[in-house]
Amino acid sequence: MRLAELRVLVLRSQGTNCDAETAHSIRETGAGAEVVHVNKLLRGRRSLEEFHALVLPGGFSYGDRIRSGAVLAKLLASRLRRELQSFVEEGKPVLGICNGFQVLIETGLLPFGEVGEPMLALAKNASARFEARWVHLLRGAATPFTEKLPRVSRMPVANAEGRVVLPLGREQRLLEELEENNQIPLRYCSPQGALAHGEYPLNPSGSFADIAAIATPEGNVMGMMPHPERAFHRYMYPDWTRNGAQGKGDGYRIFQGMLEYAAGRL
């Protein structure tokens, strides 16, 4: 299938606020994108099946009340469970950005692709603050989303709850498992590519093991804290006045990877 024939669902709910630029990014990468309100899915007016890929954009779904992403996630998990599960099992790509990452964790889809009880959490940043800053990301496990990235890429984060927490007492074991399964595609690092080791602000949230993104073992579902749509063009970079405004940025490569993968398997 050609990229242009792909139809990507950018799912929004009340409080989603990065849907427009995310849809733009998809279109500029060459695919079709449609922003659809979750209520349309819940009421059966639209269906996941119509689409080749799903993106859960950033924002504050339902005001991030209770916990970031929790309300939207629980609605999806309880009312669209089957559709969502089969979408994932068909191998269609699902990308959660920031709030979307939180949603994917709260649905249980991350880390192992099963809708159900969450096995991870995204907790309040260690600084107890909202953190809006650019970070460096070290590419780890290969996923369709990240394979086109350079070893060290740059994107901005903007969140209050971005600290990945693993189940107490089982952190090391689960971490090893995630690593073995190639499930940690991005980690916070220094400009030179050395792991952040929790150091602030390289790792802006205090995320466990510097985890910035998590994917399923199959690799078609990924959640990431940084915002690729805000690093899509070079002119969006915080230092383009030093290094030039021309060309695409690292964020573009995330969308490109996702879409080429979707096109390739159809």
Next chain:
Amino acid sequence: MVPLREASDEELAEISERRQLALNLEEMRAIQRYYRRLGREPTDVELETFAQTWSEHCVHKTFKGVISYEGEEIDGLLRSTIARVTRELSPEWCFSVFEDNAGIVDFEGDYAIAFKVETHNHPSAIEPFGGAATGVGGVIRDVLGVWGEPIANTDVLCFGPLDYPYEKLPRDVKHPRFIFTYVVAGIGSYGNNIGVPTVNGAIYFDEGYVGNPLVYCGTLGIVKKSKYKRSARPGDVLLLVGGRTGRDGIHGVTFASSELEEGAEETFGTAVQIGDPIEEEKIKRAILQVREEELGSAITDLGGGGLSSAVGEQAHRFGCGARVHLERVPLKYAGMKPWEIWISESQERMLLIVPPSNLERVLEIFAGEEVEATPIGELIPEPRLEVYYRGEKVAELDMDFLFSGLPRVKREARWSPPELEEPEFEMRDLGEELHRLLAMPNIASKEEVIRTYDHEVKAMTVLKPLQGVAWDGPGDAAVLKPLRNSWRGIAVSCGMNPLYGKIDPYWMAASAIDEAIRNNIAVGGRRIALLDNFCWGNPEKPENLGGLVRAAKACYDIALAYGTPFISGKDSLYNESPLGAVTPSLLISALGIVEDVRRAVSMDFKERGNYIYLLGETKPELGGSHYYKLRGFLGTSVPGVEPSRARRTFEALTRAIDLGLVKACHDLSEGGLGVALAEMCFSGGVGAELCLEAVPVSQEMRADFILFSESNSRFLVEVEPENAGQFEALMKHVRFARVGETSGGELVVSYRGEELLREDIGELKRSWQRGVAL
């Protein structure tokens, strides 16, 4: 019914007081005469309507009244100063000025940019989180109220010193640290949640803000001119959309038009609100859809005065009347009285006017976004405001009297220069002084605050508030690229100089304008439009008003000379607390066009071995400077502005930027040359060598004065040596000089062969970053 016709003057005053109407005796008498003519008594709903519609907050009595000042009769300060600039310039690119909730200027094709800045001072003093948050929410609604899509926020905040002793705080005055913390949290929370980036602002600290913190909130939006509907007619439906109406915010405008006295918390406790950004985000989506489908005939926000102001003003605007049924208004809880419903200022509500044939589709759009939308009445041909509650008429007012019956206020204004002296003191080690200046709270890095605000959501922020090699240098203005398929951008900047006002408000205003403009020019902005926001003490005190008049006069003189029209603004008077009047503060916000955002210039030095130019003339103008303040002085030599010379500088610099000759540019403001240079160095990770004797001065000056004078209209510019000839040719008619070169890791300043200062730029940065911790 309220017995008014037979009331004595004392009784009139007592009624106004007891009902918190904030109407003065003359106004009460005008109302009394009206009812004597009608031959009946007013209802409480009617009285409240007058109180709202005639409040300082809603009609700007002072700015529209008659002021006598130094033998001169000023017939409408707004009209004869601020708005007059725009009238005399009347640029064809001004789409809508002073008439709407926000000023609107052309951008590109069918697109225009709306900009509005508001203040939310009193609420923020009392409930800083909620006050600041609803300040953001309110100004965003101003932009929605011109069918605009909000794209960016600004915030300028003024607090007392963060180390202010607790013992000195009067009862009911919250500590500056408490206010600072929660105001910042409130701004961030609302802006981040609703998904509008906060891209520009400033923070000032001064003793005068202890009792009167100031919170200025601005919003920019994109307007489609062809979809800007203002065509309501009788028969059109009044549609109330958004959150439910509660008792909150009752008497907010009368509150804003009164001084903050002890016990204000109890009296005005209901004026406090927290806000719900998600509700507003939903409203925004629905309104933009209604706009796209062109289903509405008018729109306005519900701000001060709630329904009573919004309905009345809209009907008045379209030359008709309105009929409203208050029992249709969805309430948060039962038991509200009709007048409470009528004037409630519950947040997150808007008023749409919709032709009946479009109503069904509009309701469907709102339902789709999970927003309540309720028809509450309609416009009627008769020029009357009729309000019903459960079938009973609770108010019937003549539109004409309501909108033109307000007796014009007459006020006295007086100003005499304060008795001040120019200080005499010895120069100390300039390296140390520079470190201390950089750490002064007004100058120090605000990064901790800025990073709690999302400044990039929407992916339009091309030049960010923080710039440079480590993304942490202090930018002069933000540049946004509002359209995905166009390189045209806008530059947003601000200027404010509260310290200068303590010497002369005229030069304070002139300097604020100059600063806002030069910040904008520095990044590549042009065709600049201005907004003014006055925060002053009680204007009934002639000394307060005198300063205000002087500032307004400067706005006229300077903005006209610069060719920069005002497009909107606002005044907040009565900023008084048990500690006295606020430090008079004029914020100027500037909106410029950037032809191609790829040519925008950041302030960080880019490379070693480049030339450093200083544009503009340095004068012994240290009155109100941070250098004086550091040494404990105020002084008298407040910076002036010479518009014709400055304009030449601005224009030449713009040409140089367009030709790509400018590698970095920073304006000189607080802390003057020394601070600006240090900022450019540590932001770029590049040192500099500066020869002070090369600086163009107006007269012989001490080295420390050259280094720290705050003369206006100056820039530092980095230019590559191979472009020096072309750059200098462009500057032919400008006072300028090459003052140094970029170099290694140090900032070195010499004067006539003697080294005055040699500092490591990393150390300078550390001093600057230590200044203000959240």
Next chain:
Amino acid sequence: MKWEVRIAYKRGVQDPEGETTLQALKMLGFEKVERVSTAKLFIIEGECSREEVERMCRRLLANPVSQDYEIRRLAD
């Protein structure tokens, strides 16, 4: 000593989190819930008197204009 400080918005001040929670619970099938409100707790340990905790509330933790606070001593 161990103190529990409970802070809630005063009645009449909006509680969007409570409202969203109510909606969400209903959408998840908990139909019988009628009202949800929220509050926040600070558990403070240290040798502080009740008066000091009061002062903490007024200086930092709560805003008496919009919020009510309640202080409770907990068993150590």
Next chain:
Amino acid sequence: MKWEVRIAYKRGVQDPEGETTLQALKMLGFEKVERVSTAKLFIIEGECSREEVERMCRRLLANPVSQDYEIRRLAD
């Protein structure tokens, strides 16, 4: 019926808000405070059984990885 649900980070999971509050209190001169932790309360009204409230916690209000919940019946 009226239930109070208390949600807190599990022991062992960092409570950043508690930590910053501790620092802030110390900065304000409350030197004797040793530890601050935070929790959130949901007050739920309606004809629900304890089991239902349990279910609300598991299905929405708490994340079992990072948070503990406690349910308490309040007097009506």
